[in-house]
Amino acid sequence: MTAGATEVAAGRPAFAVPPADAPSPVEVPRLADGVELLGEYQGSGYRQPPSLVRRPDGQVIQMSPLLYLVTSRIDGVRDAETIATLVSADHGRALTADQVCYLIGEKLLPLGIVADQGAPVTPPTASPLLTLRARGTLLPARAAGLAGELLRSLFWWPVVTAVVLAIGAVDYWLFAVHGLGGGIRQVLCNPADLVIVLGLSLASAVFHECGHAAGCHFGGARPGRIGVGIYLVWPAFFTDVTDSYRLSRAGRLRTDLGGLYFNAVFMLALAGIYTATADQVLLLVIAVTHLEMLEQLLPFVRFDGYYILSDLTGVPDLFARVAPILKSAFPAGRRDPRVSGLRRGARIAVTGWVLCIIPLLTFALGYLLLYYPKVNRALWRSASQQAHLTTTAAAGHRYAMAALGAFDVALVALSLAGSLYIVTGLARRVTAAALGWSAGGHGRRLLAATGGIAALTALAAFWTVQGQFAGW
Numbered sequence: 001m002t003a004g005a006t007e008v009a010a011g012r013p014a015f016a017v018p019p020a021d022a023p024s025p026v027e028v029p030r031l032a033d034g035v036e037l038l039g040e041y042q043g044s045g046y047r048q049p050p051s052l053v054r055r056p057d058g059q060v061i062q063m064s065p066l067l068y069l070v071t072s073r074i075d076g077v078r079d080a081e082t083i084a085t086l087v088s089a090d091h092g093r094a095l096t097a098d099q100v101c102y103l104i105g106e107k108l109l110p111l112g113i114v115a116d117q118g119a120p121v122t123p124p125t126a127s128p129l130l131t132l133r134a135r136g137t138l139l140p141a142r143a144a145g146l147a148g149e150l151l152r153s154l155f156w157w158p159v160v161t162a163v164v165l166a167i168g169a170v171d172y173w174l175f176a177v178h179g180l181g182g183g184i185r186q187v188l189c190n191p192a193d194l195v196i197v198l199g200l201s202l203a204s205a206v207f208h209e210c211g212h213a214a215g216c217h218f219g220g221a222r223p224g225r226i227g228v229g230i231y232l233v234w235p236a237f238f239t240d241v242t243d244s245y246r247l248s249r250a251g252r253l254r255t256d257l258g259g260l261y262f263n264a265v266f267m268l269a270l271a272g273i274y275t276a277t278a279d280q281v282l283l284l285v286i287a288v289t290h291l292e293m294l295e296q297l298l299p300f301v302r303f304d305g306y307y308i309l310s311d312l313t314g315v316p317d318l319f320a321r322v323a324p325i326l327k328s329a330f331p332a333g334r335r336d337p338r339v340s341g342l343r344r345g346a347r348i349a350v351t352g353w354v355l356c357i358i359p360l361l362t363f364a365l366g367y368l369l370l371y372y373p374k375v376n377r378a379l380w381r382s383a384s385q386q387a388h389l390t391t392t393a394a395a396g397h398r399y400a401m402a403a404l405g406a407f408d409v410a411l412v413a414l415s416l417a418g419s420l421y422i423v424t425g426l427a428r429r430v431t432a433a434a435l436g437w438s439a440g441g442h443g444r445r446l447l448a449a450t451g452g453i454a455a456l457t458a459l460a461a462f463w464t465v466q467g468q469f470a471g472w
């Protein structure tokens with residue numbers, strides 16, 4: 001139920017040294033309120049590890065060491081000449097005041113790092129592919145930090161060892177000795193028990209997020225809020241652990257794996273309750289939680305497995321590398337620093353991931369586009385049927401079944417809205433790419449418009465021939 005345990009690091013490092021006669025836009029610069037220096041990205045997959053700065057809106061910016069040194073010397077008191085002297089001593093290369101002013105005016109000011117009249121009202125933010133949308137807060141940052149502090153002791157190595165051994169014993173007994181037949185029969189005899197399964201699964205998902213917060217706190221970073229949003233077409237919980245970027249690779253991996261570890265702790269608690277009550281439904285919840293954990297390990301969407309792979313390779317925001325890697329595959333492709341700057345091992349790992357994700361995304365998005373009316377027709381019929389069953393159950397005073405039906409209706413409605421959101425988002429990205437490619441050329445603009453109209457016509461013809469508009 002979690003999608004995205006870490007905010008996306010955005011921005012491209014600036015490596016160029018500015019000209020010595022650069023203009024001077026800011027006399028005594030100061031950082032914007034709330035800007036925080038996170039330091040060097042440890043365990044980086046780059047040959048030259050970037051440094052990280054976080055804005056008040058949570059956006060993390062990657063910087064070259066030189067630009068970070070300039071940022072670290074800005075305090076609202078030092079002028080450009082003083083900053084240049086300090087940075088020259090730190091960097092080992094001479095830097096003039098004009099060059100410092102150039103870096104501030106051309107790099108830091110547009111990013112919203114420096115406060116000035118020329119700073120943008122809304123600094124640029126990344127728009128990552130397949131990210132969490134419509135976020136709401138369940139626990140504010142202070143409450144999430146308190147939960148992390150209270151639960152951090154679960155990461156002491158004796159406790160971790162005991163939990164791993166105990167969950168291994170429980171799994172062996174459950175799947176190899178006892179089985180799930182009793183729980184399945186109980187649910188079939190009394191479908192209302194599915195409400196218990198659903199409620200405990202949601203509780204496990206929330207506790208999963210507490211694991212991310214506790215892992216972040218245990219490493220010395222500050223967890224942010226715990227909330228819920230929409231990922232693809234489903235609701236998903238999330239924890240803002242952007243501050244974990246300041247941690248070592250081991251600390252970030254502990255944060256990534258903290259959710260799965262807390263799922264194991266939750267399952268042990270259920271096993272303990274089962275020993276006291278013998279309620280077979282609890283064992284079914286343990287099995288469902290295992291499936292959720294396996295889903296979380298998928299590295300192809302922004303689940304925990306994605307962030308684990310990102311931290312293992314030392315490359316934040318893997319989806320941002322898809323287009324650069326594809327462009328670099330062509331002989332005449334421009335060498336993007338987001339690819340050429342990677343170490344060999346990291347580049348191989350990320351390229352392999354890209355080669356896996358491209359066919360998966362192509363198939364999924366292609367199927368959704370080709371059968372969009374048919375899929376939504378089926379969802380609409382399912383929602384209508386579930387709404388009728390829910391009304392009937394409520395009229396018959398079967399409130400547990402009515403609650404379960406209402407939940408099903410809500411999920412189907414979210415699927416309808418989510419599929420529309422995905423298609424419109426894809427259309428916006430394709431349109432923006434076409435406009436960027438055809439900018440300044442009437443021939444290209446005509447070709448892009450003709451291609452777009454032809455694609456839409458062909459898609460509409462396919463839908464019509466398949467009869468996907470009938471039966472609504």
